[in-house]
Amino acid sequence: GQNIDQPTEMTATEGAIVQINCTYQTSGFNGLFWYQQHAGEAPTFLSYNVLDGLEEKGRFSSFLSRSKGYSYLLLKELQMKDSASYLCAVHPNYGQNFVFGPGTRLSVLP
């Protein structure tokens, strides 16, 4: 079966660093994705990992360990606009069946 777990909610302070974890168990693996979704809006792409290690993109970084079925999204220098849900998704194979986790709602406080 396919299963992806993320914490439901997290809270952090403006200017701080936060790490959002994602664990997955899928029948195959062709890449892991992170999307950001502000309330009432569509998800937007943040990052893509297919090999083990850290991918850095500005204030956001994403890490993958395929052997552990684990990823995290690291957000640095948090801003109020980073308050959103963060969705972890796995692409199990070359078909179109992406599997999404339940999302983590991050609240950034002043």
Next chain:
Amino acid sequence: NAGVTQTPKFQVLKTGQSMTLQCAQDMNHEYMSWYRQDPGMGLRLIHYSVGAGITDQGEVPNGYNVSRSTTEDFPLRLLSAAPSQTSVYFCASRPGTAKTYEQYFGPGTRLTVT
């Protein structure tokens, strides 16, 4: 480019009614998908298409039909609406090339079935 567009933005249906949610993209993407999003459950794939004339079922296809007569359009039909279909529906597209698996999402349709 308009990207991925969806209509309507909001819809209220009575149980048993049918309707079509529209989705269009102007990026010449081969792959298109329909997801529903419910609280605490993330995005679940309903149906998808890998090109014009080709569709397949996702995780939760029951009660929905799709067709893909052109590259641009991918409508989702609710055959006989049920309260369990109350949800937010997102259409997404991506290129068919393996260079990127990034999906582009439409703004969503918020559907309530009473």
